[in-house]
Amino acid sequence: MTESMISADDHIDLGYLPADLFLERLPKEFKDRAPHVEEKNGKEMWVCDGATWGDWRAGRWSEDTKRPRVALDRVKFEGNFGIRPTTTALRLEDMDRDSVKFSVMYPPIFGMRMKDKELGKAVIRAYNDWSAEFEKSAPDRFRIVAQMLPDDPEASTEEMLRCAAMGIRQVNFLVGTVSTAMYQPSWDGFWDAAEANNIVVNYHVGGPSQSGTFSSNQAPAEETRRPAFGMGLGEGSTVFFQPFVGLFSYGILEKRPNLRVVLAESGTGWIPFQVQEMDYRFYQAQARGGSADYPLKKLPSEIFKNQVWATYQQDFVGLNLIQFFGEGHMMWASDYPHPDSTWPNSVAILDKEMATIDAAMRQKITHDNAKEFYKL
Numbered sequence: 001m002t003e004s005m006i007s008a009d010d011h012i013d014l015g016y017l018p019a020d021l022f023l024e025r026l027p028k029e030f031k032d033r034a035p036h037v038e039e040k041n042g043k044e045m046w047v048c049d050g051a052t053w054g055d056w057r058a059g060r061w062s063e064d065t066k067r068p069r070v071a072l073d074r075v076k077f078e079g080n081f082g083i084r085p086t087t088t089a090l091r092l093e094d095m096d097r098d099s100v101k102f103s104v105m106y107p108p109i110f111g112m113r114m115k116d117k118e119l120g121k122a123v124i125r126a127y128n129d130w131s132a133e134f135e136k137s138a139p140d141r142f143r144i145v146a147q148m149l150p151d152d153p154e155a156s157t158e159e160m161l162r163c164a165a166m167g168i169r170q171v172n173f174l175v176g177t178v179s180t181a182m183y184q185p186s187w188d189g190f191w192d193a194a195e196a197n198n199i200v201v202n203y204h205v206g207g208p209s210q211s212g213t214f215s216s217n218q219a220p221a222e223e224t225r226r227p228a229f230g231m232g233l234g235e236g237s238t239v240f241f242q243p244f245v246g247l248f249s250y251g252i253l254e255k256r257p258n259l260r261v262v263l264a265e266s267g268t269g270w271i272p273f274q275v276q277e278m279d280y281r282f283y284q285a286q287a288r289g290g291s292a293d294y295p296l297k298k299l300p301s302e303i304f305k306n307q308v309w310a311t312y313q314q315d316f317v318g319l320n321l322i323q324f325f326g327e328g329h330m331m332w333a334s335d336y337p338h339p340d341s342t343w344p345n346s347v348a349i350l351d352k353e354m355a356t357i358d359a360a361m362r363q364k365i366t367h368d369n370a371k372e373f374y375k376l
Contacts, residue, residue, distance in 0.1 A: 004101040005346070006370040009204070009264045009311040009333030012131060012144070014046055014108035015057035016085040016337075022048075025126035030119055035111070046111060049119060053111030057082035071341040085337050088137040095141065098334060098344045102140075102376055106172055106264060107131065107147040109206025113177070121155050124148070128159065132166050143374055145170045145202055150177035153187045160190070160199060170200040170374075172264075174207025178243040183250035195256040200373075203243055204264040240266045241274065248278055248300045251292075253307050260373075263310040268318030268330055275304050275324075305329070309373060313342050316353050322361065331373065332366045 019037040026034045035048040037056045044060060046053040055061055062072075062082045072081050075097070084090040095103055107127060114120040124147050131144040146163040148156040148171050160171050171194070173182075181187065194201050240263055247253050247261060263271070278300035285292070305326045311333040312318055322330060332350070335341040342349045354362050370376070 004099055005332065005334075005366040006102040006104070006374075006376065007095075007098075007100045007334040007336065007346075008104050008262075008331035008370045008373075009313075010103045010105050010336040011109070011338060012086060012105050012107060012134070013057075013337070014053060014111045015055050015061070016082060017058070017108075017127075017130075018086065019056060019058065021130050022123060022126050025129060026122050030122050033116075033119060035123060048111070048123070049114060049116065051114075058086070068339070070339050071335075071337045071343045075344060086134065088134070092138060092141060094336065094343065098336070098342075098346045100334060100336075100346070102143065102370070103336070104143045104145065104170075104333075104370065104374065105131070105135075106145045106202070106204050109174060109204065112147060113150075113207070117149075117152055117155065120149055120152070121159070124159060125162075128163055128168070132163070132168060143170075143376070144168065145172045145204075147171070148173055150174070150179070150182065150207075153182075153190050157190045157193050161193060161197065164197050164199055169198060170202060170262075172202040172204050175203040175205055175239050175243050175263075175266075176207035178203060178246075180246065183246050183252055191252055191256055191259065195259040198258070200260045200262055202262040202264050203240065203266070205239065205266065237267050237270045240270075244271075244274065245278060247308075248296075248303060249292075251296060253303050254296055254298055257306070259307060261308050263308065265313070265333070265335060266310050267312045267315050268310050268325055269315050269321060271304075271310060271318075272321045272324040275301050309369075313340060314349060314353060319353060319357060319365075322357075322365075327361065327364055328369055328372070330365050331370045 022035040023031065033049040035046055035053065037044050037059070038047050039045070040047070040052065043064075044056040046056055055067075058080070059082065061067060062080050072084060077084070084094060095101070112123055112127060114123065128146045131146070135142045135144045146159070146168045148159060150156075150173050163171065193199070244263060253259060253261070282296060282300055285296075309329045309331060311331045313333055313335045318325065318330065334343045334346050336343040350362070350366065
């Protein structure tokens with residue numbers, strides 16, 4: 001077994017953030033509209049500009065017997081365990097409990113999206129500043145990913161470069177907010193700047209879709225029969241399909257051979273088929289002569305193996321496709337502290353899933369690949 005691991009996808013969720021984070025950091029003109037915690041129907045909730053974002057878990061939440069269970073419920077803690085993910089010493093305890101020596105921490109997968117662009121920029125900037133400080137509280141154990149603004153290419157470029165100046169070289173878009181607009185000329189400056197400054201662009205599962213975005217949600221307007229289960233935020237990874245394909249079909253990656261992209265919490269088993277299908281469609285387009293503004297020259301599979309990485313928590317199918325996927329591009333993650341997380345049982349789960357994987361490959365997937373990719 002691996003003695004210590006790197007989790008390439010953990011989280012700093014909105015629910016665990018300090019209640020005064022935005023009130024302390026936003027400019028005066030936004031104070032009365034800033035994200036804050038208030039009581040609604042007996043529960044402490046995050047509210048921003050009149051919109052309710054979600055529950056606040058660093059208060060009375062852990063005492064609520066009717067709330068949904070999360071990974072933290074798997075261990076009996078004394079007192080308010082909702083503070084653990086954003087309290088350095090306690091988070092380090094949780095990492096040690098799971099044999100994780102380094103954690104790559106993504107921003108909240110809900111909330112932090114506003115119609116007012118100026119308010120949105122101020123909120124995202126405040127979060128990124130706070131998370132940068134949190135990373136510095138344990139720099140040899142933490143690595144944060146900065147959040148971007150999917151509706152504003154200029155603001156995303158500006159914020160990305162501001163974060164890069166602080167040493168943050170990985171930025172994130174929630175895949176549910178990725179639209180075809182991000183592959184149009186107005187976003188070229190962002191992609192160019194990411195490549196020029198060696199900044200990794202991440203698509204992470206989550207985020208509310210808006211009209212015009214890629215979305216696989218085809219639920220009827222009125223349902224009379226309820227399903228027994230759902231496929232989670234990733235809808236079985238289908239929400240990644242079109243955003244992923246667009247990186248190739250619009251030439252985003254081919255034009256920028258040094259640009260690196262991570263599909264976070266996407267799983268890996270579906271990707272080899274999708275890449276194979278893109279190669280097939282590429283050949284079809286070549287045979288027809290094509291009509292794209294940017295005719296592609298390289299096979300998607302060639303680009304993929306040089307420029308795309310992906311993380312997973314549990315994926316037995318993906319582990320049987322390592323040869324196709326590319327052994328250096330698959331990175332394990334615990335997804336702490338989400339309900340889907342393998343924490344604190346990650347080693348036992350890996351032992352089961354990797355029973356037929358040799359020790360050297362296990363070491364790469366659970367440690368070495370992320371160490372090399374993030375230059376840890």
